[in-house]
Amino acid sequence: MKLGIIGLPQSGKTTIYNALTRGNTPTTASAGRIEVHTAVVDVPDPRVTLLSEMFKPKKTIYAKVTYADIAGLEAGSAKSGISGQLLNQLNQMEGLILIVRGFNDDNVMHPSGSIDPMRDAESMLTELLLNDLIAVERKLEKLIDERKKGGTDKTLNARQTELFEKLHKTLSDGKPLRTMEFTNDEQKELASFGLLTRKPILTVFNMGEGQSAPDGGKLDHPSVALMGKLEMEIAQLSPEDAAVFMQEYGIKELSLNRMINLSYDLLQVQTFFTVGEDEVRAWTTRRGATAAESAAEIHTDLQRGFVRAEVVAYEDLVSLGSMNEAKAKGKLRLEGKEYPVKDGDIMHIRSSL
Numbered sequence: 484m485k486l487g488i489i490g491l492p493q494s495g496k497t498t499i500y501n502a503l504t505r506g507n508t509p510t511t512a513s514a515g516r517i518e519v520h521t522a523v524v525d526v527p528d529p530r531v532t533l534l535s536e537m538f539k540p541k542k543t544i545y546a547k548v549t550y551a552d553i554a555g556l557e558a559g560s561a562k563s564g565i566s567g568q569l570l571n572q573l574n575q576m577e578g579l580i581l582i583v584r585g586f587n588d589d590n591v592m593h594p595s596g597s598i599d600p601m602r603d604a605e606s607m608l609t610e611l612l613l614n615d616l617i618a619v620e621r622k623l624e625k626l627i628d629e630r631k632k633g634g635t636d637k638t639l640n641a642r643q644t645e646l647f648e649k650l651h652k653t654l655s656d657g658k659p660l661r662t663m664e665f666t667n668d669e670q671k672e673l674a675s676f677g678l679l680t681r682k683p684i685l686t687v688f689n690m691g692e693g694q695s696a697p698d699g700g701k702l703d704h705p706s707v708a709l710m711g712k713l714e715m716e717i718a719q720l721s722p723e724d725a726a727v728f729m730q731e732y733g734i735k736e737l738s739l740n741r742m743i744n745l746s747y748d749l750l751q752v753q754t755f756f757t758v759g760e761d762e763v764r765a766w767t768t769r770r771g772a773t774a775a776e777s778a779a780e781i782h783t784d785l786q787r788g789f790v791r792a793e794v795v796a797y798e799d800l801v802s803l804g805s806m807n808e809a810k811a812k813g814k815l816r817l818e819g820k821e822y823p824v825k826d827g828d829i830m831h832i833r834s835s836l
């Protein structure tokens with residue numbers, strides 16, 4: 484569950500990373516160097532908070548997302564091919580957070596010399612697209628070479644050629660690969676092949692105070708606007724001071740939380756919970772995962788020895804007030820291996836191991 488924070492130089496990547504992590508990574512220009520900072524962040528979830536109040540466990544554990552602050556992407560990077568080192572970093576990410584500068588500040592240079600968030604968003608998205616187009620063209624050339632030389636697996640070559648020509652068509656039309664649907668076999672074929680526009684993406688408009696954000700509806704993916712510097716400053720205050728500060732400025736909720744929730748949703752995942760006196764915990768599983776697959780998130784033994792799952796929906800438990808009441812009202816169900824887990828299920832896995 485790793486998301487890469489990318490964007491033009493000086494767009495506010497490290498500032499937002501610091502806000503996310505309540506950290507203090509120096510926000511100096513990282514000119515050309517590829518230095519990656521990663522941090523694990525709790526996904527805010529009022530359901531976990533409420534379950535924790537209900538069970539009063541020793542430990543409360545929220546779902547987690549890892550963010551990596553990846554500098555080094557610039558307009559024009561792709562023409563010469565994004566550098567191997569940077570590409571390697573980007574390929575390890577399951578999703579991308581694109582930070583776009585909206586704030587005015589004469590003390591902070593802008594690579595294009597003017598502020599235009601929509602222009603910057605599009606130029607970065609084009610950068611990713613060009614990178615993929617170049618990679619796909621290289622692969623197609625390689626496939627042609629292979630055919631000329633002969634001696635290679637002809638059916639494999641034909642299958643790959645067909646697939647990569649489809650990718651090429653989409654990219655040439657200016658569309659990201661995430662707009663395409665792939666069969667399971669195609670997905671396997673592409674798994675080892677780093678393609679950036681297949682990754683889900685969230686655009687974050689980093690605005691100054693009192694500025695209004697551009698219309699994110701023009702993008703083909705989700706976006707959110709926030710005030711990076713202000714959010715970082717608030718994140719670095721003690722919770723008490725932060726509350727006072729937010730009240731003074733009339734800030735109801737940190738946009739940062741929304742950004743975390745949106746980036747979690749980006750990854751096509753859902754949350755289930757385990758509860759008890761020791762621990763209330765949120766777990767992340769793929770949308771559509773079965774009970775047995777979800778059990779593996781907790782421990783592989785629970786999948787191997789899976790007997791059944793006791794399941795109650797979060798809403799049912801909360802409205803009935805306790806596990807005993809849920810049981811009495813028949814809301815605690817026994818489910819088998821193949822049960823498709825739903826977001827918000829509270830599960831207890833019985834295992835023979």
Ligand SMILES: Nc1nc2c(ncn2[C@@H]2O[C@H](COP(=O)(O)OP(=O)(O)OP(=O)(O)O)[C@@H](O)[C@H]2O)c(=O)[nH]1
Nearest residue numbers: 492493494495496497498510512513554586711712
């Ligand atoms: N006024 C204002 N300044 C900001 C905001 N966000 C970032 N900055 C400033 O912009 C400068 C660059 O911010 P960084 O967070 O270092 O940007 P970056 O994208 O990490 O930069 P590189 O790593 O060099 O590419 C710093 O001086 C920040 O204080 C903002 O929302 N408002």
Ligand SMILES: [Mg+2]
Nearest residue numbers: 496497513554
């Ligand atoms: Mg930085």
